[in-house]
Amino acid sequence: MEKQLSSSESLALITEMIQKAKKEAAGDGSFQLLLWGWVITLCNFGHYFLAKSRYEMPYIVWLAVIPALGWSFAHEFKKRKASRIKTHLDDLLGQLWVAVFGGMVIVLAFMPALAFRHNPVILLLAAVGVFVTGAIIKDNSVKLGGLVLFLGSIIGFLLPVDEQYLVAGIAMVFGYLVPGYLLKNKFKSRV
Amino acid sequence: MFKPLDPLLHSQLRLAIMSLLIGLEEADFTFIKEKTESTAGNLSVQLDKLEKAGYISIEKSFKGKRPLTTCKITSTGVKAFEEYVENLKNYIS
Numbered sequence: 001m002e003k004q005l006s007s008s009e010s011l012a013l014i015t016e017m018i019q020k021a022k023k024e025a026a027g028d029g030s031f032q033l034l035l036w037g038w039v040i041t042l043c044n045f046g047h048y049f050l051a052k053s054r055y056e057m058p059y060i061v062w063l064a065v066i067p068a069l070g071w072s073f074a075h076e077f078k079k080r081k082a083s084r085i086k087t088h089l090d091d092l093l094g095q096l097w098v099a100v101f102g103g104m105v106i107v108l109a110f111m112p113a114l115a116f117r118h119n120p121v122i123l124l125l126a127a128v129g130v131f132v133t134g135a136i137i138k139d140n141s142v143k144l145g146g147l148v149l150f151l152g153s154i155i156g157f158l159l160p161v162d163e164q165y166l167v168a169g170i171a172m173v174f175g176y177l178v179p180g181y182l183l184k185n186k187f188k189s190r191v
Numbered sequence: 192m193f194k195p196l197d198p199l200l201h202s203q204l205r206l207a208i209m210s211l212l213i214g215l216e217e218a219d220f221t222f223i224k225e226k227t228e229s230t231a232g233n234l235s236v237q238l239d240k241l242e243k244a245g246y247i248s249i250e251k252s253f254k255g256k257r258p259l260t261t262c263k264i265t266s267t268g269v270k271a272f273e274e275y276v277e278n279l280k281n282y283i284s
Contacts, residue, residue, distance in 0.1 A: 018210055
């Protein structure tokens with residue numbers, strides 16, 4: 001025999017289930033922000049300090065991006081495979097970052113055409129990605145991170161190439177790492 | 192004038208299933224079972240009823256060697272759910 005519901009019981013059940021789905025759908029979401037936050041922050045600072053110490057190939061530090069790319073894709077693939085639900089937002093976020101990544105690859109392919117002043121452009125693309133991600137997941141700290149990256153890009157455009165790396169490193173700390181850790185803590189307190 | 196509530200949705204487990212699926216693109220059987228705190232047998236029966244009404248679509252596949260049942264709300268299901276909530280509001284207010 002099925003249990004008959006009163007109107008208010010129905011409403012309470014709907015609300016409870018929507019909340020349960022929402023909680024599961026929100027996920028942690030901080031992994032990519034933290035991974036890329038750490039890698040790009042360290043690469044930027046590394047490049048800056050190597051360039052300042054007159055090392056011939058300061059750009060060598062950017063090789064760290066290659067294993068990070070592998071880790072990032074592997075984590076995403078594993079997460080999606082293990083996930084028991086799929087949301088509309090997952091696809092939207094995935095496509096946003098594929099577009100941002102595509103833009104970055106194009107900019108990096110034309111570094112000589114930009115006289116190697118590509119760093120603020122990369123920051124600008126990251127700013128769009130982080131800001132829109134914040135808007136999609138409705139998290140103001142992530143949106144604020146996007147704004148910091150916009151600011152970092154503006155400052156970067158006004159500086160010589162080497163100093164752009166220092167600014168980008170600082171912008172990554174406040175644009176990726178701080179919102180990443182805030183997001184992680186919010187997730188911990190939610191589950 | 193009160194419209195009668197859709198009897199297919201006005202049942203605890205079926206309403207719980209639809210409420211879960213309304214906010215998701217798709218969810219697998221184990222997720223629905225866990226969140227609705229139902230038994231596998233009862234859940235299968237109710238999912239079958241919802242599928243026959245065209246409210247959800249069910250896809251059976253394999254995840255490795257394990258069978259995987261994925262449920263998705265259809266546009267008919269979304270419409271029925273919205274109508275149910277709309278009618279429910281009339282009963283409450």
